[in-house]
Amino acid sequence: DFQMTQSPSTLSASVGDRVTITCRASQSIGSWLAWYQQKAGKAPKLLIYKASTLDSGVPSRFSGSGSGTEFTLTISSLQPDDFATYYCQQYNSYSVTFGGGTKVEIK
């Protein structure tokens, strides 16, 4: 089974901190990875696609990198609006897999 492993599952940070979330794929997926932000009670929102391209309107403090099996989402300076849960996602041969999620909490 194809798997996406995200770490950490929970992250406590302060406003202004640099935050990094990692996503590992069980097999190579090239650069076909997306990142989403989900706030409590809301639908997920696309942040980054193709590993490093910011979706329209996404603040530049968000960045994505990686290829193959290892990917990262970085928030350069955490803002109050960024406290949320983040998911990675891959699409492979008509099968979609999400990572388990990383909850970013206020320290």
Added chain:
Amino acid sequence: EVQLVQSGAEVKKPGESLRISCKGSGYRFTSYWIGWVRQMPGKGLEWMGIVYPGDSDTRYSPSFEGLVTISADKSISTAYLQWNSLKASDTAMYYCARRGGVGTPKYDAFDIWGQGTMVTVSS
């Protein structure tokens, strides 16, 4: 404005059937895949399956194959998720989401999401 609007919350009993909907607007509905994602209370996102409204081509996650039916009616720009016999374990929020355009860098991402439909199954 490009959007997906889902049908309202449902409360059903075990064994009942249900169909929830997802209506697209502001774009060519027949040219984009629509996927369905389950989120059980307090849990992560699970992909259920996807349909291409242009020709009704449908693919399912192995975890959901045979348990639900995904379909689309292109004449009214609406995708559906259907159960024949609900269980308490189907209690969850269900989201529809549009896959990025064919041949674009967003093709393997879901760029537009519905607001979600909460399904509660309880006796």
